[in-house]
Amino acid sequence: MLNSTGGNISSAMELARLIRAAGMETMIGRSAPYYDNWYEPKEGGACMEACAIAFLGGTHRLAGLKTFNYEFSGRLSFDRLNGTEILKSIGETNLTGEDLLQEQVEIGLFVSFLLEMDVSSEVYAKMASLAPGAKFEPSEQEARDLRIATTVDPEHSWRLDQLASGLVARTGERGEIDGLWAFCYNESFLLARSFSNATEAGEPCSDDFCYSDDDIAAVFNGAKLNVGEMSYPIGHAQTLRDVSVGTKVLVSAVVPRQALESLPAAKLVTISPAADSRAMLAKATILDWKWGSEFDPRIIDLALKNCISD
Numbered sequence: 001m002l003n004s005t006g007g008n009i010s011s012a013m014e015l016a017r018l019i020r021a022a023g024m025e026t027m028i029g030r031s032a033p034y035y036d037n038w039y040e041p042k043e044g045g046a047c048m049e050a051c052a053i054a055f056l057g058g059t060h061r062l063a064g065l066k067t068f069n070y071e072f073s074g075r076l077s078f079d080r081l082n083g084t085e086i087l088k089s090i091g092e093t094n095l096t097g098e099d100l101l102q103e104q105v106e107i108g109l110f111v112s113f114l115l116e117m118d119v120s121s122e123v124y125a126k127m128a129s130l131a132p133g134a135k136f137e138p139s140e141q142e143a144r145d146l147r148i149a150t151t152v153d154p155e156h157s158w159r160l161d162q163l164a165s166g167l168v169a170r171t172g173e174r175g176e177i178d179g180l181w182a183f184c185y186n187e188s189f190l191l192a193r194s195f196s197n198a199t200e201a202g203e204p205c206s207d208d209f210c211y212s213d214d215d216i217a218a219v220f221n222g223a224k225l226n227v228g229e230m231s232y233p234i235g236h237a238q239t240l241r242d243v244s245v246g247t248k249v250l251v252s253a254v255v256p257r258q259a260l261e262s263l264p265a266a267k268l269v270t271i272s273p274a275a276d277s278r279a280m281l282a283k284a285t286i287l288d289w290k291w292g293s294e295f296d297p298r299i300i301d302l303a304l305k306n307c308i309s310d
Contacts, residue, residue, distance in 0.1 A: 003030050006049030006079070013113050016057030020117065026058030028074025046075040048135075053078075056117045056148065063140070063149040076148070077137045078123070080130035120146040157291035158263075158299050163244065166308035169263075169299045170194075171291055177246040178206075180269065180289045182260045182300060184307040189260055191225065191269070192252035193287050194243075202241050204249035204286075211286050213239060216251060219283040222274030225255055228266030232259040251286060260304065264297040 019026060029045035047055050055061060055076065063074050111121050123146055126136045143149035161168050163183070171179035177196035184190065195204035203210045220237040235254030243250045263269075268290040273280040 001027050001029050001031050001045075002047045002051055002055055003028065003045045003074075004047060004051035006051055009050050009053055012050035012053035013110075015054045016113075016117060019054065019057030020059065023059055024057075025060040025062065026055045027062035028055065028076055044074075046077065048075070048077040049079040052076055056114070056119050058150075060150045061148065063143055075137065076143065077135045078127050079136075080127060080132060080134060118147060120148075122146055123148065157293055158295045160299055160302060164308050167303045167306040168308075169260075169303040171289060180287075181250070181252070182263060183303050184257075186307065186309055188254050189257045189304070190252045191255050191260065191287070192250050193289070194247045195249040195251070196246055198241075198248035202249065204239070204251060206285065209282065209285065211251075211283065215283045216286065218275075219271065219273050219280060219286060220253055223284070224272040225253070225259055225287070226270045226272055227259055227262045228268065230259075230262050230266070231272070232256050234271070253287070257304065260300055261297075263300055264295050267292050267294070 028047040063076055111124050114121050114123055123136075126138075126146075130136055138146065138148055140149075158169055158171055159174065161170050161174075166183065166185075168181050168183040170181050177194055179194055181192040181194060182190070183192075193204075195206070197205040199205060199210055203212050205211075216237055216239060220234055223234050224231045225234045232255055237251060237253045240250045240252070241248065269287060271284040271287045273284045
């Protein structure tokens with residue numbers, strides 16, 4: 001996370017290459033320690049001049065952050081090219097032939113750097129054409145078009161929703177129906193799969209299968225829940241219909257609290273059925289879900305502290 005008013009352009013280019021070599025993402029904003037290696041985002045944040053150059057090193061470059069129900073935007077600002085560091089503006093006067101040659105070399109190095117970072121070379125043109133004291137602060141659309149930012153609002157794999165008297169942790173963006181739910185109901189901890197599609201008989205359907213009540217009962221009987229590399233026992237499963245707007249069917253299973261608490265450090269959930277047959281393995285896909293990256297553990301923590309009750 002970057003928040004700086006500037007620095008040395010040459011050093012910023014070197015830092016950008018180190019960031020890229022390490023496979024790190026960059027974003028603009030401010031943060032405060034939360035616990036362990038997690039940080040809490042704060043409103044504001046600016047990345048200006050040399051900081052904006054270092055920002056380009058991220059494998060993913062995020063100019064803003066969306067978390068819980070809040071949005072944080074970061075200010076990204078490029079300065080006019082300065083001859084005292086890496087580049088000289090093509091508008092400079094009184095340059096000798098040697099100066100002009102050096103300028104061309106330095107401009108070439110900077111454009112080569114932009115291409116190396118997979119950023120449009122038009123960024124150089126924008127910077128070079130600035131009047132003294134002016135700044136290039138790309139809009140969200142410009143940042144995307146020039147590949148300065150790979151996305152403005154990163155996708156977050158889990159979110160919080162309110163349900164009845166409590167909170168539910170869910171995968172996907174708001175408006176997405178299909179996915180996983182993690183929540184507590186009275187004194188039970190549940191992991192559930194929501195479906196937006198069902199047969200006329202009310203059987204939940206994924207893109208590949210529809211699951212009958214008998215299939216669901218059979219696959220959960222004696223099965224293990226795999227959360228990343230950890231395995232947990234699964235209690236009885238329940239099928240509910242028309243739980244919320246758009247959710248045709250919700251298939252939930254009682255699991256240990258630790259199974260839900262381990263979700264943030266995992267990237268997928270699967271079921272290992274008791275019977276290792278091809279038919280049973282196909283049915284076990286009912287709870288398969290992959291989200292690909294770790295997420296903020298407070299999402300699960302808040303859901304478990306705000307149980308749904310009768």
